Amino acid sequence: MFKGYDFSKLEQVFHYMNQDGASCDGTWIEENIFPSKYKSRDKIRTILDIGCGTGKITANIANYLPNAKVVGIDVDQYAIDTALKLKEDEDLTNVEFYLLGGDHLKEEWTGRFDWITMLKVFHDLPNPGPCLKGAMRSLKDDGVMTLHDPLCHSDPKLNVGSKIHASTLTLSCYICLPCSLSAPPAVGNGIGWGLENRAKYLRDNGLTIHGNESVEVIHCSKTLK
Ligand SMILES: C[S@@+](CC[C@H](N)C(=O)[O-])C[C@H]1O[C@@H](n2cnc3c(N)ncnc32)[C@H](O)[C@@H]1O
Numbered sequence: 001m002f003k004g005y006d007f008s009k010l011e012q013v014f015h016y017m018n019q020d021g022a023s024c025d026g027t028w029i030e031e032n033i034f035p036s037k038y039k040s041r042d043k044i045r046t047i048l049d050i051g052c053g054t055g056k057i058t059a060n061i062a063n064y065l066p067n068a069k070v071v072g073i074d075v076d077q078y079a080i081d082t083a084l085k086l087k088e089d090e091d092l093t094n095v096e097f098y099l100l101g102g103d104h105l106k107e108e109w110t111g112r113f114d115w116i117t118m119l120k121v122f123h124d125l126p127n128p129g130p131c132l133k134g135a136m137r138s139l140k141d142d143g144v145m146t147l148h149d150p151l152c153h154s155d156p157k158l159n160v161g162s163k164i165h166a167s168t169l170t171l172s173c174y175i176c177l178p179c180s181l182s183a184p185p186a187v188g189n190g191i192g193w194g195l196e197n198r199a200k201y202l203r204d205n206g207l208t209i210h211g212n213e214s215v216e217v218i219h220c221s222k223t224l225k
Contacts, residue, residue, distance in 0.1 A: 004126065004181025004188075007053075007076050013175060014054055014079060021056025026064040029057075034064075035115065035144040035219040038210050044068060048113045048138060050102040050131065051075075051121030055083025055095075061117075062095035071109075073100040102131030109138040119148040122198065123189045124179040132205055136222060145207065147198070148217045150176070154194030 007013060030036070045068050052058040052072030062070040072095065074080050083097040100106075102118070102125070116135050125131055139145055150168045152159060159165035168191050177190030189197075199213035207220040 004178040004183075004186060006179050006182040007124075008078065010175060011078070014076075014082070017053045018056060018082070021054065021060070024057045024060055026060065029061060029064050033117065033119065033146050033148060033217055035146055035210075038219050038221070039114065039142075039144050041065070044114045046113045046115075046140075047071065048073070048105075048109070048116045048135075050116065050118045050135060051124075052083060052097065053079050055079070055086050055097055057119060058083065058097070059086055059090060059092055059095055062092055066094060068094060068114075070095040071113075072097045073102065073105075075099070075101045103127065103134055105134040105138050111138070111140055113138050114140055114143050116143065116145045117148075118145070120150070122147050123149045123191060123193050124176050125189070126180050126183040126186050128187065128189070128201070129205075132202075136206065139222060141222060141224060144210075144219050144221055146217065146219050147202075149193075149195065149198055150191045151216045152191045152194050153214070154192075154196040154198075156192075 044065060047061060047065070047068055047070045049058040049061065049070065049072040052074050055072050058070060058072035072083055077099060080097050080099045087095055087097060116139050122128060135145060152165050152168050159169065172191035177188060180187060180189045195214045199209055202209060202220055206223050208223045209218055209220045211219065
């Protein structure tokens with residue numbers, strides 16, 4: 001028996017994500033997640049958003065890059081149904097949504113994507129290894145992967161006295177921690193995993209991180225031998 005629960009039990013979170021995603025427009029994308037320092041905009045033609053949730057940010061990426069093909073995947077049925085409705089309502093032609101886990105990415109996607117995003121997803125995963133492996137297989141050798149995880153240090157002493165760390169850790173007890181305990185092997189990373197442990201995990205698994213690794217949004221590429 002696993003003690004956690006996943007996003008399907010967290011309808012209010014999806015409701016919040018819908019609202020939150022709406023404010024993540026092209027300007028937000030450019031200023032916060034777009035890897036412009038590492039890949040020029042015209043070189044990003046294929047994008048995979050793993051754990052796209054209700055799809056608002058994915059749709060905004062598709063609008064921001066109208067010449068690109070964008071794919072959003074998520075394991076949650078409600079999230080994908082909402083994303084598909086959004087695609088229809090907004091008549092989006094350059095985005096597809098699939099009910100699919102990051103650990104079951106299609107074979108035909110091998111080496112396909114210029115840019116892969118995992119926005120507020122990685123620390124939630126009960127089994128991050130297969131998902132990362134699938135993402136790396138699907139990333140082009142010169143592609144960029146962008147991860148967004150909450151601001152929290154791995155060393156608890158560095159979080160002491162910070163309101164932002166206190167509030168994210170509290171939130172984690174209700175959302176991220178149970179999600180990361182919801183299936184085997186239930187690694188239980190939650191927010192408390194912290195940015196430094198995330199960076200070490202990525203490096204140990206064959207990624208090179210560009211720039212500062214102790215920030216919420218990082219960009220990385222495959223370490224080529
Ligand atoms: C906190 S939400 C983030 C949603 C969206 N990326 C955003 O930034 O608004 C995390 C999402 O990851 C999805 N998720 C969890 N495990 C997953 C997996 N193994 N593969 C794909 N998606 C997953 C959840 O269903 C949820 O929609």
